[in-house]
Amino acid sequence: MKSDDIKSKDKEFYIQGYTRVPIVLTEGKGALLKDLDGNEYIDCFAGIAVTNVGHAHERLVKAATDQMSKLIHTSGRFFNIPQTLLAEKIAEITPGDLKYSYLCNSGSEAIENAVKLVKKYATSRGKTGAALIALEGSFHGRLGYAFSLTGQSKYKKGFSSYANLQGVVHAPTPYPYRSKLSEEECGEEAALAVENVIDYHTAGDVAAFFIEPILGEGGIIVPPDSYFNTLLGILKERDIPFVSDEVQSGFGRSGRMFAGDHWNLKPDLMTLAKGFGGGMPIGAAVATSKIANCVQPGDFFSTYGGNPVCSAVALENINIIEDEKLVENSAKIGNMFMQGLEDLQRRNTIIGDVRGKGLMIGIELVSDPSTKKPASEEAKKIVNILKNDGVILGLGGILGNVLRLQPPLCITEEQSKTVLDKFEVGLSRL
Numbered sequence: 001m002k003s004d005d006i007k008s009k010d011k012e013f014y015i016q017g018y019t020r021v022p023i024v025l026t027e028g029k030g031a032l033l034k035d036l037d038g039n040e041y042i043d044c045f046a047g048i049a050v051t052n053v054g055h056a057h058e059r060l061v062k063a064a065t066d067q068m069s070k071l072i073h074t075s076g077r078f079f080n081i082p083q084t085l086l087a088e089k090i091a092e093i094t095p096g097d098l099k100y101s102y103l104c105n106s107g108s109e110a111i112e113n114a115v116k117l118v119k120k121y122a123t124s125r126g127k128t129g130a131a132l133i134a135l136e137g138s139f140h141g142r143l144g145y146a147f148s149l150t151g152q153s154k155y156k157k158g159f160s161s162y163a164n165l166q167g168v169v170h171a172p173t174p175y176p177y178r179s180k181l182s183e184e185e186c187g188e189e190a191a192l193a194v195e196n197v198i199d200y201h202t203a204g205d206v207a208a209f210f211i212e213p214i215l216g217e218g219g220i221i222v223p224p225d226s227y228f229n230t231l232l233g234i235l236k237e238r239d240i241p242f243v244s245d246e247v248q249s250g251f252g253r254s255g256r257m258f259a260g261d262h263w264n265l266k267p268d269l270m271t272l273a274k275g276f277g278g279g280m281p282i283g284a285a286v287a288t289s290k291i292a293n294c295v296q297p298g299d300f301f302s303t304y305g306g307n308p309v310c311s312a313v314a315l316e317n318i319n320i321i322e323d324e325k326l327v328e329n330s331a332k333i334g335n336m337f338m339q340g341l342e343d344l345q346r347r348n349t350i351i352g353d354v355r356g357k358g359l360m361i362g363i364e365l366v367s368d369p370s371t372k373k374p375a376s377e378e379a380k381k382i383v384n385i386l387k388n389d390g391v392i393l394g395l396g397g398i399l400g401n402v403l404r405l406q407p408p409l410c411i412t413e414e415q416s417k418t419v420l421d422k423f424e425v426g427l428s429r430l
């Protein structure tokens with residue numbers, strides 16, 4: 001079968017809800033991918049920050065096949081060994097008092113379960129927990145409350161009230177590159193604005209504040225240090241639980257196990273998916289005991305949540321991240337990329353900003369650095385040029401002009417140098 005056959009069959013039988021890169025991927029190894037036409041790519045997007053330990057890692061394959069040959073499915077009605085051991089491991093690696101996990105199948109589901117948990121926590125304390133706050137420009141998923149919490153209207157067109165469920169409000173994002181203030185002032189201002197959001201857009205009964213510690217889909221936006229200092233004070237004073245959505249930024253992506261670790265964040269709840277399962281569909285809402293204790297047997301159920309194969313792979317995935325020191329590699333190669341990209345920025349005015357942490361890097365393209373006019377068309381073109389030259393990059397940003405460099409954390413120095421060289425050539429072709 002040829003790639004064109006697959007593409008036309010897909011058009012015939014698959015709901016065309018995706019904007020696809022026009023290649024049919026067939027296999028991968030480490031940070032390399034191959035397509036059906038025999039082309040090879042250095043993967044700098046990791047299936048949207050998922051394959052953190054690399055493609056087809058032998059230990060992941062073994063964990064999956066070993067567990068599959070024993071028991072594939074139990075349902076949530078029974079205990080199973082990998083599920084419990086995975087929950088224990090999550091408690092070990094997550095910050096602060098996070099301890100209790102609820103396993104599910106995706107990032108959106110992790111958010112949905114976090115919403116249920118904070119609502120239950122609110123009502124158990126005699127509150128309504130009617131409101132939920134998230135950030136403008138955020139991304140938390142495309143279903144249910146996750147979709148409403150997502151602060152980007154471009155994903156919401158035509159979905160009517162489904163896109164804005166009652167009680168969800170948004171607060172400004174600290175976006176230093178697009179702020180007229182200094183970095184610190186920008187953080188401070190955005191955090192203080194949360195008070196206004198609570199006072200003017202809710203009845204004061206906020207079940208939780210949701211935040212990606214580094215915004216992924218929104219364009220790898222890193223909040224200034226001042227943001228979290230002020231924000232956490234406000235949330236504490238108002239007794240509002242703080243949910244850290246680490247679906248994209250977790251598991252070494254940012255050069256720390258969790259992106260919130262850069263600010264020593266100790267959330268009341270954390271959501272996990274993507275890099276959690278190394279490619280298997282698994283997510284989790286992880287809670288402190290005060291929140292988890294509100295749940296009664298029967299409140300939650302998922303047929304597949306905590307599936308033994310997904311859990312066994314996720315557990316092995318975390319062990320690989322630790323054994324192969326992939327968090328450290330993410331920080332090291334991330335620094336190398338940042339230096340190389342900043343160097344390129346000095347020679348190419350189209351690169352307005354280079355930002356990020358570890359291997360969660362955003363390159364914001366602008367047609368004029370003084371006006372910062374977004375170069376969204378050029379961003380699409382460069383992704384295409386690089387794809388044709390054997391490098392897969394991500395594209396995102398609130399304005400659609402941010403290249404996202406989020407490779408598997410096992411990417412080598414040599415592969416990274418090749419990516420930088422090809423990026424420079426791509427820019428000159430642009």
Ligand SMILES: Cc1ncc(COP(=O)(O)O)c(C=O)c1O
Binds near residue numbers: 107108141248
């Ligand atoms: C931060 C964050 N939260 C939640 C989600 C939703 O995850 P999923 O696509 O697995 O539903 C995403 C997906 O990109 C994400 O980046």
